[in-house]
Amino acid sequence: MTPKHFVPFQQLRQQPTIAVDSTGLGAVLTLAHWRGATTPELLRDDTSAGSVLRALREPTTSGLEAAAVTANHFDIDGFVGVWALLNPALALRHEPLLRQVATLGDFREINWANPLADHALQLVCWLNAEEKNRFYEPFGAPARRRREDEASAEKFAWFLPRFAAVLENPAVGQAAWEPEYGRVKQAAAIMQSxxxxxxxxxxxxxxxxxxxxxxxxxxxxxxxxxxxxxxxxxxxxxxxxxxxxxxxxxxxxxxxxxxxxxxxxxxxxxxxxxxxxxxxxxxxxxxxxxxxxxxxxxxxxxxxxxxxxxxxxxxxxxxxxxxxxxxxxxxxxxxxxxxxxxxxxxxxxxxxxxxxxxxxxxxxxxxx
Known part of the structure; x- marks a missing residue:
C-alpha cells in the first residue's frame, strides 16, 4: 500500500486525498459514517475507523492508493481512522482494540465483559486528557475564534506520531489517562451496583x-x-x-x-x-x-x-x-x-x- 501522510482539510483538493470521518467535494475516497457520505457500500461500518479498517483489508479499493489523508475535525473515531491509514500493519494487528476505542469515543458505549475494555478506556482517556491539556476541549474551537477544520490539524500533528507508543504500552501515558479512567471505573461500579x-x-x-x-x-x-x-x-x-x-x-x-x-x-x-x-x-x-x-x-x-x-x-x-x-x-x-x-x-x-x-x-x- 502507498505510504500515507496527513494533510489539513483545506488542502483536500490540492492532491488526491482520502477523507476520514468527514465529507468533502474532491475526495477520491470517503470513509465516514456520516449521513449521506459516499462511503463504498462494502466498507460501511458503525464507525468511520471501522470503515478504514475494512478498507485496509480490501487493498484494491478505488482511491485507497492516494497518499494524502485528511479530516475536517479531531475526535477519537476520526483520529483512529486517520492513524490506521498511516500505520496499516500495526492497525490491523490491533483491529479489535481499535474498533472498541472508536466505538467508545463516538458512542460512549463499552462492554466491560470484553477483555480489551480496560485497554480501550485507557487509550480514550489518554486522548481526552492530552487533547484538553495541550489544545482545547471538543467543540471548543469557536470559543477561541478558530475554525475546527483549521485548528484540528495541530492536534493531528501532535497525536499521530505518539499514539502507537501508548497503544502498545498504556503505561507510557498513565499519568495523563489515570484521573479520568479512575473516575469512570468508580462510576461504572455504581452503575453495576x-x-x-x-x-x-x-x-x-x-x-x-x-x-x-x-x-x-x-x-x-x-x-x-x-x-x-x-x-x-x-x-x-x-x-x-x-x-x-x-x-x-x-x-x-x-x-x-x-x-x-x-x-x-x-x-x-x-x-x-x-x-x-x-x-x-x-x-x-x-x-x-x-x-x-x-x-x-x-x-x-x-x-x-x-x-x-x-x-x-x-x-x-x-x-x-x-x-x-x-x-x-x-x-x-x-x-x-x-x-x-x-x-x-x-x-x-x-x-x-x-x-x-x-x-x-x-x-x-x-x-x-
Whole structure:
C-alpha cells in the first residue's frame, strides 16, 4: 500500500486525498459514517475507523492508493481512522482494540465483559486528557475564534506520531489517562451496583437509567448499547433525556428509528411542571440532543461534556410519572414507524412533520 501522510482539510483538493470521518467535494475516497457520505457500500461500518479498517483489508479499493489523508475535525473515531491509514500493519494487528476505542469515543458505549475494555478506556482517556491539556476541549474551537477544520490539524500533528507508543504500552501515558479512567471505573461500579436500576424499552429504542448522581458518559451509556435514547433519573428529581449519537450517523449494524422533534414532549412536561424552570430541548440535527430543565444556556462544548460536569436541576414531576410520560410519548409517536437503516435527514424531518401535523389535528379536534 502507498505510504500515507496527513494533510489539513483545506488542502483536500490540492492532491488526491482520502477523507476520514468527514465529507468533502474532491475526495477520491470517503470513509465516514456520516449521513449521506459516499462511503463504498462494502466498507460501511458503525464507525468511520471501522470503515478504514475494512478498507485496509480490501487493498484494491478505488482511491485507497492516494497518499494524502485528511479530516475536517479531531475526535477519537476520526483520529483512529486517520492513524490506521498511516500505520496499516500495526492497525490491523490491533483491529479489535481499535474498533472498541472508536466505538467508545463516538458512542460512549463499552462492554466491560470484553477483555480489551480496560485497554480501550485507557487509550480514550489518554486522548481526552492530552487533547484538553495541550489544545482545547471538543467543540471548543469557536470559543477561541478558530475554525475546527483549521485548528484540528495541530492536534493531528501532535497525536499521530505518539499514539502507537501508548497503544502498545498504556503505561507510557498513565499519568495523563489515570484521573479520568479512575473516575469512570468508580462510576461504572455504581452503575453495576444495587443503587442503579436499568429498564429497557426496545420497541422505542429507550433505556431508562435510575442512579443516585450524574456519572460520566462512559459509565452511563455502557448498559444502553443497542438503544438510541437514554432517560437518566437522578436523586432529587433531576432528569435528562438524550438522543445518542447512534441516530446522528448511518448506523450499519442495526436498524434505528428516526429522531423526533422534542417540542411536543417538552410542552407536555411543561404543563406538569410546577417550578419556575421550563423544559428545553435541542434540535434533531444536534449530535446529541438533550431535553432538560432550563438553566443558564449550555454551550455545545458543555452539552458534549459528561453529565457530572454540568448542572442538572430538580423537577416537580416524580420520577415514575416522568418515565411514564416519556415512554407514552414515544410509543404513541413511533406507532406505525418502522426501524430501518440509512435514514436521510429529509426522511427524518418528514416523519417529524407528519407527527407534528397529527398533533395539531388532534389538538384542533379537542378544541372543537
Amino acid at each position: 444495587p443503587a442503579t436500576t436499568i429498564r429497557r424499552y426496545p420497541e422505542i429504542g429507550l433505556t431508562v437509567v435510575r442512579t443516585p448522581e450524574p456519572v460520566p458518559y462512559y459509565a452511563l451509556f455502557g448498559p444502553t448499547t443497542g438503544t438510541d435514547m437514554v432517560l437518566s433519573l437522578y436523586d432529587g428529581q433531576r432528569y435528562e433525556l438524550e438522543y445518542k449519537y447512534t441516530t446522528w450517523i448511518d448506523l450499519e449494524s442495526r436498524p434505528t428509528l428516526p429522531r423526533l422533534p422534542l417540542q411536543a414532549l417538552a410542552n407536555c412536561l411543561n404543563e406538569l411542571e410546577m417550578g419556575a424552570r421550563r423544559w428545553t430541548f435541542d434540535g434533531i440535527t444536534d449530535t446529541g440532543p438533550l431535553l432538560r430543565l432550563s438553566g443558564k444556556g449550555l454551550t455545545k462544548a458543555q452539552r458534549y461534556a459528561d453529565p457530572d460536569q454540568r448542572p442538572i436541576y430538580s423537577s416537580a414531576i416524580p420520577p415514575a410519572q416522568l418515565e411514564e410520560e416519556v415512554v407514552a410519548f414515544f410509543r404513541s409517536h413511533y406507532a406505525g414507524v418502522e426501524p430501518r437503516r440509512y435514514w436521510s435527514w429529509a426522511d427524518i424531518r418528514a416523519v417529524g412533520e407528519v407527527e407534528q401535523h397529527r398533533i395539531s389535528s388532534s389538538a384542533g379536534r379537542k378544541l372543537g
